[in-house]
Amino acid sequence: QGAVEENPQWADAWASLGEAHYTAAFRYVDPETDHWGKARTALDRALSLDPDHPRAHAAMGFVLHRQTDDPDRAEAHFLRAFSLDSDVYWHCGYVFFLLWRSRYDEAIDIARRAEAQYPFYEPLPGLWATSARCAGRHEEAIRLARGVLARRPRASAPIRDLALSLSRLG
Numbered sequence: 589q590g591a592v593e594e595n596p597q598w599a600d601a602w603a604s605l606g607e608a609h610y611t612a613a614f615r616y617v618d619p620e621t622d623h624w625g626k627a628r629t630a631l632d633r634a635l636s637l638d639p640d641h642p643r644a645h646a647a648m649g650f651v652l653h654r655q656t657d658d659p660d661r662a663e664a665h666f667l668r669a670f671s672l673d674s675d676v677y678w679h680c681g682y683v684f685f686l687l688w689r690s691r692y693d694e695a696i697d698i699a700r701r702a703e704a705q706y707p708f709y710e711p712l713p714g715l716w717a718t719s720a721r722c723a724g725r726h727e728e729a730i731r732l733a734r735g736v737l738a739r740r741p742r743a744s745a746p747i748r749d750l751a752l753s754l755s756r757l758g
Contacts, residue, residue: 592630602634603644610651624655645669646678653685676706683715692723710740717749726753 591601606627613623628651634644649665652658666682669675679702686695699716706712717732733750736743 592633597637599634599638599641599644602630602637603641603647606630606634606644606651607647610647610654614654624651627651628655640672642669642672642675642678645672646675646681649685650681653688659685659689674705676702676709676712679706680711680715683719687715687719687722690722692719695719696723696725696728714743714745714749717746721749721753724756726756729753730757 589605591598592605595601606629609623609627609630612618612621613627617623627647631644631648631651634641635648638644645665646669649662649669652662652665656662662685666678666685669678670682679698683695683699683702686692686698696716696719699712699719703709703712703716713732714736717729717736720726720732721729729749730753733746733753736746737750740746
């Protein structure tokens with residue numbers, strides 16, 4: 589907030605403020621504040637200052653996906669972000685978007701490609717496992733979930749994916 593007050597023409601500051609607000613909204617921090625609305629306002633400002641700001645596009649994709657029933661517009665922002673720059677965090681947001689849209693095979697593909705590009709980013713194998721489970725690819729989900737649990741034995745999502753996939757396979 590201080591950065592945008594000091595320099596209201598700085599698109600990076602507005603994009604960062606938008607990300608801070610959507611993270612607070614997503615994590616239910618201070619539920620009395622309209623973080624989703626503030627995120628959208630800040631990201632609109634960032635994009636008005638710099639229409640090619642990749643981080644603002646990625647964040648707007650996430651906000652629009654969570655707050656509107658306009659998946660085409662949300663996806664357009666994700667894809668625009670990827671066309672401008674690539675960031676592992678945006679890949680994760682896009683995988684969530686694809687999962688929520690029941691586009692499981694695409695989610696697997698994005699998670700797999702992102703992991704190849706960013707092999708040390710811990711959430712990717714878990715997102716890939718969830719995507720595989722949702723797609724009914726249970727052997728793949730089991731292998732991936734076990735890999736995550738070998739490094740983080742208490743990670744809840746891989747435990748869920750492992751249990752559900754094992755259950756589906758009897």
